[in-house]
Amino acid sequence: MKLLKFNTLLISLLASAAAFTAQAQLKLPKSHTNQHNSLIANQRPSVNPFKIENNDLLLNQIKAREAAIDNEIFNSFWNSESVNPYGTAVTIPDHHDIDVSEFVSPCPGHITSNYGYRSRFGRMHYGTDLKLQVGDTVRAAFSGKIRLTKYEGRGYGYYVVMRHENGLETVYGHLSRFLVKPNQYVKAGDPIALGGNTGRSTGPHLHFECRYLGIPINPAAIIDFENQVPHKDIFAFDKRTYGKSQKYAPAKKRKAKTTASRKRRTKRARK
Template identity: 45%
Template sequence: MRYVRPDTTTVIETEELPDDNSDAAKSIFFNPAKKLSIVSEDTSKLNLGGQEIVEMSEEVLIDSSWVKVAGYYSIWDTRSVNPYRVDGRSYRDSLKLKLIDPPRQRFASMPLVKTPITSGFAFRGYRWHYGMDLDLNTGDSVKSVFDGVVRINAWDGGGYGNYILVRHYNGLETIYGHMSKALVPVGTFVKAGQLIGYGGNTGRSTGSHLHFEVRYQGNPINPALVYDFPDYKLRKDNFTITSELFNYYSRALQNRSRSSNSRSSSSRPSKARQTVTYKVRSGDTLSEIAERHGVGLSTLKRLNPGVKTLQPGRRVRIK
């Protein structure tokens, strides 16, 4: 299989995806049966990085031997929050995710001991707020909400601050932002309820809180649809992915357009002009500059009020 590395023309050779009867093709975790022919990413997103298509596998220990019980192919990227580039509005079918799986000892947790909401999943200012802000004190424990593997542990000074992204076995990914310290390195398996960092006020933040996101194939989902925060629990043990979950994309674009138009109209230019400047050289005088460029000395003085001495390298306006 071949795909194009993001933002370049480099063609990368990888292994062929498995046939339809293989374990990898049968996996439901990340739509592995859909062949990934071209991978691209939005260059406006933070922390862009290289990507690779990797084989993920699940193994169990039987009589001192590790036996592979399931496999699937997916994109693995340790720097980009959304390397998948799948528009959730394009989903044609619904997909039921099993959030917890007791027979496999996979359960759920809440990210904090208390979860008071300070800001919800909605349009805020001039952009969409893709997560839920939960109040905390700096140093409070932040925990993984499901079993999974840490895909990103990074710093984003203009946004998340210290943050961790965990890819979960149930198909979701969660982000934990603005932490004072992120504890778990990339590639580490974490259990639900395991400590992954400490709350803080890093990045684009005006006070100590946890910015918490839930995503499916890079598409943000309102966390309040998954969690009942006041009652500190999952709403249901299962969650269904449908295109309707992502209808907010259209509203976000409309609001952004209205906000942009409002800002642009308030600062719309009323006049335009073109100016020409000259860089002063050693020994130049105003009269010489005026004569050289066909400009009257009085005009040159009017265009450059207050100029009495000419410093080499200084620019004077001649038109």
């Protein structure tokens, strides 16, 4: 019996010793603990990474930047009642890259009439005509602000002029109803009007123009209307090419010189 108690006591002492040894092995030296705490303290950032320092200053800088852009694009020549508000009052750059990647088709219809000179009417057609039905939704091609909503009986009929953040202006003609007002900001693809057959029109369609600083640009040079996407994300405006379109007119045919007139000139020369 005494032997059994002795063995039990011995096992208990051995277990306690093993536990003490294990704890001693797991316990780190005091110097290591101090070094570890110092390392963690030095890794703490001096500022809160989740807090934007000088938040008011940053926001004011952003607002000032946006205001400057807004003033440059949406205030310059803004109050003009003309489709081309710039006239000759601005200097047209020789080259300018225009971001057109945001484009949304103003209506899904196919082209019924292209940009260019119309010999039938003896005048220039500054836009691309797209097929639609009266009452169809017309959408903004790019984001921007509405500059004009007007009526012109002998031309555009009811029409909208938008100025966009990329510097372009677009014109939407022969409408039946406005869905927007001047100075209203509109995103690309938002409804701006309903299609119609007003003004100088021979049937329901949308007359769509693209202009840069007043200069009309062939919309088909920017947009693939068949697939309703821009040809490229960046349209390279070139003054040498598109500046001519303002004063475009067909070349006058020279009158053919008759044989009789040549003979008369020859006789006068001999005299």
